Amino acid sequence: MLLAVLLFILVSSLAASSLFVSQGTQARREKEEQLLFVGDQFRKALLSYYNSIPPGGARALPRSLDELLADQRFPVPIQHLRRLYLDPMTGRADWRLLMANGQILGVSSTSEQSPIKSGGFSRPYEGFARAKSYSDWIFRLDLPS
Numbered sequence: 001m002l003l004a005v006l007l008f009i010l011v012s013s014l015a016a017s018s019l020f021v022s023q024g025t026q027a028r029r030e031k032e033e034q035l036l037f038v039g040d041q042f043r044k045a046l047l048s049y050y051n052s053i054p055p056g057g058a059r060a061l062p063r064s065l066d067e068l069l070a071d072q073r074f075p076v077p078i079q080h081l082r083r084l085y086l087d088p089m090t091g092r093a094d095w096r097l098l099m100a101n102g103q104i105l106g107v108s109s110t111s112e113q114s115p116i117k118s119g120g121f122s123r124p125y126e127g128f129a130r131a132k133s134y135s136d137w138i139f140r141l142d143l144p145s
Contacts, residue, residue: 025116032117032134034088035109036125039139042068042095042107043124045081046141052078061103061141065095089113089134098140106140 045068050059054073062068068081086093089111098106111134121128128137 029116031088032115035134035137036121038085038088039107039109039137041081041085043139043141046104046106048078048080050141050143052080061100061105063102063104065097065104065107087111096135098138105143106138108136108138109134111135 046061049062049068049071052071052074053059057073060073062071065081065084069079069084071078071080084093087095087109089109094110095107096110097104098108113134115128115131115134115137117128119129124142125137125139131137
């Protein structure tokens with residue numbers, strides 16, 4: 001009888017443990033999907049900013065993320081990004097910025113955690129399959145040469 005009780009406790013503990021791990025993995029997968037969505041929003045906002053040419057001006061990229069929220073190059077500011085999103089992996093707006101000549105070309109998470117997702121990425125993110133960490137998922141604007 002005692003052996004049956006101990007066996008029951010062991011099986012219950014293992015089941016609860018696997019459920020906890022499964023829930024943690026699922027939560028992380030959801031954060032990954034959110035990161036892909038948010039990163040794509042940043043990439044689209046950078047493209048919108050780049051393609052919006054003010055009268056008498058030239059193509060440019062923002063020098064800060066705030067410029068995506070209110071593009072002051074126009075008489076009536078343009079909003080390229082709805083809001084400054086938090087990094088789902090860190091819970092903070094601590095994005096790593098990919099800069100060139102003082103202008104933002106892309107953003108990435110600051111998380112060094114290894115991704116769960118390793119394939120099935122859509123264009124232009126196929127390269128994410130080789131990423132060692134979320135910080136390698138760079139949502140960048142590829143400008144014509």
